[in-house]
Amino acid sequence: MLVSGSWLRDLKVDKRAMLENRRVYLDHSATTPVDQRVVEAMLPYLTEKFGNPSSVHFFGQEARAAVDRARREVAALIGARANEIVFTSGGTEANNLAIKGICNALMDAPVSPARRHVITTAIEHPSVRGLCDELEKGGWAVTRLPVYEDGIVRLEDVRAALTPETVLISVMLANNEIGTIQPVKEIAVLVRERRDKGNRQLWLHTDAVQAAGRLPIDVDTLGCDLLSLSAHKLYAPKGSGALYVKRGLRLMPQNVGGHQEREKRAGTEGVPGIIAFGEAAKLARAELAQRVDHDRALRDRFESSLEARVGDLVFNGDRKRRLPHLSNISFRFIEGEGLLISLDLQSIAVSTGSACSSGTLEPSPVIQALGRNDELSRGSIRFSFGKDNTDEDVDYVLEVLPQIVGKLRQLSPLTPHRLAALPI
């Protein structure tokens, strides 16, 4: 039986009006649109307030005061003190500064070279993964903790991996692909126990790039020593981030040649981006509950309605202990990238963790870490909602997505009813 025909033509006429000109952005874990209030806060620092914060004159002092205000706002978002915030160019640089900063400082210190062990997880962001790979090449021992089908690290595994040689644990607060929330607070308790037993050089870093603005964060309650943030996941522009460095922690700067950021990151501050970050952090803190409720309501309705309309879905990651705005689903029998591009043609933006290029497929390491097979690892799609999404956006996706999935499954030689019918 042939199944050709226009996908759009197959839709009912009254639905077509809804489809015209609609663009639905469901990729807020990749980046967020810049909030208009953030743009307005930032604009003067692109025009008349252009001073260098290190300058002594009033142009400089005006910029310095604004950077300090932004620093207080970013600190307040995570319950830190302003002088514990180091502005960076983004989350990746914050992760680099945290991990290299700790490990390089240690290599510089008069301690045994044998004391080089780092614990991380199998589902970290590529920046942390890459840093740990690099450390390993440099002779460090690296333990990559597994996650289980729920996408969550086990405290027992952390305890078992800890040795007297461990100097750093880097575990993300929430995963970027499946949104699962990791037991960082519980790991911090373990770290404190070890310190109390005399292991003074043991630190805990957490990548909170996805979690910030989507979960309440308080660094004292969390108990971490280092925490990475990114502005553009919080409705601010790209190019700005921060590292929380607990007071008293010695960190080797990765950028040298200036006194900025309390000697921890040399280079003239990216003032407009920092001001935007500060404003975005202020708004994220003030609107956190409202945003969480909004995103979760859309996400939950999307998932339950989709389950009612489309079969053979596999949800990736624990569905309770995860970020409120994110849904990661494997669509059986079809491949993620084919689905992503088909959705793109209908003006729906989502993402997939796997990428097929040059005849080699890199299935998502995160989905694989859940123990999923190749087919499911290849068929995963991330839908991440944001504060500007509407019920109509969800209605549109619920209209279009099942049809595309249906068509791709009709095309798929993996679909069971086809396989059964084929004389292979």
Next chain:
Amino acid sequence: MNYSPTFNDHLENPRSAGELQNANAVGEETNPVCGDRLRLSLRLDEGRIAEIAFLAYGCAPTLVCGSALTELLKGKTVEEAWQITRKDLIEAIGGLPSRKQHAAALAIETLRSALAQSGLLAETVITGS
């Protein structure tokens, strides 16, 4: 993703998708590295391709190459079909980035596997000798 309008049209409106129940030549190939899979079923009549249908699993270029290949093949003799190259297919869909050209390679490989199975091609054509 910047693919050609022809490419997008094939993706939105796949041609001749499905499985022929009365096929007399079938090819199914998998890219062992990335797992993309294409299946072609052909009904050959007096040495010509009378009907063709495809099934595909994989990234968008694999789906599109399957669809576009069915258009290129309609009415061709088996010898003409054997001559179709990866380059012909890539041109027919308005180009492919180099990292995605394996999709066209899989399509041609599947076609040749089906044609070889038909028994209508001289051994010399198949082996190229």
